Amino acid sequence: MVAYIANTLIFILSGVVIVEGVLGDDSVFHHGTSWTHLLLLYVYVQVSKCIVVGALFPLLRYFGYGLDWKEASILIWSGLRGAVALSLSLSVKRSSGRSLELTPETGTLFIFFTGGIVFLTLIVNGSTTQFVLHYLxxxxxxxxxxxxxxxxxxxxxxxxxxxxxxxxxxxxxxxx
Structure with a gap:
């Protein structure tokens, strides 16, 4: 129960910080390039998961559980990320502005991209996992x-x- 409440609070807090960053800082989100970068980052994350699971597939197949190609496909598609990434991005956002390297704009972009990946993964991958399971x-x-x-x-x-x-x-x- 405590974990559920903590997850919910992290998602609510992240949503508020992301909306505040998107609505409050026009210089960071100009001309839609941040949104394009978010979509490219989502594709990159999906490709990265394919590469990692593909490279480790022989080890996962012959040691431990004995993964087959269908289970590896589900592992690639349905591996969601959430509360841990959001809480880490909130800590980066909170630390931004204290050094030259980590500006407030960088902190805002960091939480925007993290929240965007979580959102896209939940919406796209989460809502289609049932169909992938049925197809396989x-x-x-x-x-x-x-x-x-x-x-x-x-x-x-x-x-x-x-x-x-x-x-x-x-x-x-x-x-x-």
Missing amino acids: DMDKLTAAKKRILDFTKYEMLNKTLEDFGELGDDEELGEF
């Missing part, structure tokens, strides 16, 4: 996993009904 035929359960899932649902239902039955004996709740 990875959205089906094996018979064994289906039996385990059905048994788990059956046990959870029985435990819930048993606990509800015990609530009737509770002196504060009484009979319902």
Whole structure:
């Protein structure tokens, strides 16, 4: 619960800082070049993930879990980035303006690009992962996993009904 609240706060705070930077500093976001650079950076991040997973695929395949090409494809497409990157970019933004190298404009661009990559990854990759899973035929359960899932649902239902039955004996709740 604490992690969920912390994630939510980081996303809200990052959104406020990004909007304040975009709306408050016209010199940083002139002529749409920042938006073009953001799209190019998104493409670069996707290509980088392909290169890294492709280079490490033999190791991932033969050691540990035993990754196959379909799982590697999902690893490339659905690997989202979020709260950690945003919190680091917030710390860079807060430190900007204290040195010649890290100007306030650089801090604003840093958080803009980080937030933009997080947003694009969540919107583009996150919303299409289901279709990629379906296309790769990875959205089906094996018979064994289906039996385990059905048994788990059956046990959870029985435990819930048993606990509800015990609530009737509770002196504060009484009979319902």
